[in-house]
Amino acid sequence: MSRVLVTGASGFIGWHCLEPLRRRGFEVHAVSRRGDEEPVDGVTWHRADLLDREQVPGIVEAVRATHLLHLAWYVTPGGLINARENFDWTEASLQLVRAFQESGGTRIVAAGSAYEYDWRYGYCHEQLTPLAPDTAYGACKRALGELIGSFAQISGVSSAWPRIFFLYGPREHPDRLVSSVIRNVLAQAPAPCSHGEQIRDYLHVQDAADAVVAALDSDLQGPVNVGSGRPIALKTLVGAVGEQLDRPELIQLGAIPARANDAPLVVADVSLLSEALGWSPRYSLDEGLADTIAWWSERATAKATA
Numbered sequence: 001m002s003r004v005l006v007t008g009a010s011g012f013i014g015w016h017c018l019e020p021l022r023r024r025g026f027e028v029h030a031v032s033r034r035g036d037e038e039p040v041d042g043v044t045w046h047r048a049d050l051l052d053r054e055q056v057p058g059i060v061e062a063v064r065a066t067h068l069l070h071l072a073w074y075v076t077p078g079g080l081i082n083a084r085e086n087f088d089w090t091e092a093s094l095q096l097v098r099a100f101q102e103s104g105g106t107r108i109v110a111a112g113s114a115y116e117y118d119w120r121y122g123y124c125h126e127q128l129t130p131l132a133p134d135t136a137y138g139a140c141k142r143a144l145g146e147l148i149g150s151f152a153q154i155s156g157v158s159s160a161w162p163r164i165f166f167l168y169g170p171r172e173h174p175d176r177l178v179s180s181v182i183r184n185v186l187a188q189a190p191a192p193c194s195h196g197e198q199i200r201d202y203l204h205v206q207d208a209a210d211a212v213v214a215a216l217d218s219d220l221q222g223p224v225n226v227g228s229g230r231p232i233a234l235k236t237l238v239g240a241v242g243e244q245l246d247r248p249e250l251i252q253l254g255a256i257p258a259r260a261n262d263a264p265l266v267v268a269d270v271s272l273l274s275e276a277l278g279w280s281p282r283y284s285l286d287e288g289l290a291d292t293i294a295w296w297s298e299r300a301t302a303k304a305t306a
Helices: 012-023 056-063 085-102 136-155 177-186 205-216 234-244 271-277 285-305
Strands: 003-007 027-032 043-047 067-070 107-110 158-164 166-168 199-204 222-226 231-233
Touching: 003 012, 003 056, 012 027, 012 067, 012 205, 043 056, 056 085, 067 085, 067 205, 085 107, 085 136, 107 136, 107 205, 136 158, 158 205, 166 177, 166 205, 166 285, 177 234, 177 285, 199 205, 199 234, 199 285, 205 222, 205 271, 222 271, 231 234, 234 285
Parallel strands: 003 027, 003 067, 027 043, 067 107, 107 158, 158 222, 166 199
Antiparallel strands: 199 231
């Protein structure tokens, strides 16, 4: 049986990878820094801080995994794109990858990002679109992806680098776009947004997790986009939340400024993902938003009755 070590396993994407990994027959070992995760059938939890250089060799040796799914990173909204922690995670990730290979591991999949691309092109293709990140987050992800690819070549392991685009869904940070709008509208409060003309590529997190796990359980090499491949204006996305909750008037477009130099269009080409892995999204936008609204609604109800 293949054994996988999952970092960031209690996070937004990582949590949604656990069940697909089990369905594919992996023995799942999950790493988290907190140590208070809710139990998941068939998942063995390990507590470790991957930014602590002293802890990494121990956790890798304890598990001795055949596969590494590395999703841990600094992801706090607002400060993410230019946080100094991006550099810390680049260094820590390289140490993890080397320790994994030295312990006998053979397959590495680590999370890249749409932020690696030159967004002036709008349309993002793995082989055609230049990489020219304009944030520390994007620069660190690009550098790490290239370093892991080079390390894999000289060390005899295989690696894939899913570049993940924009996500929404259950367990998302409450301050991210879709979650914040849902939470406000559920509370019958205005949901301030920018003008919403920006066109993006949004995917339900479970679809993204399924794609990442499919990449891990394959021989695909190098970068692969993980997105919907379907452009959507942000005003349409948040408007759909208002419509599903029957409070469209609470969506306040133009109430807050858009980011300076915000790209008008960022969309993934997902041909490689579809053709190489046979992947396609399970959730339509309406289904995905309904699932996300139900998750936040349950939590709002539980909080109100606690």
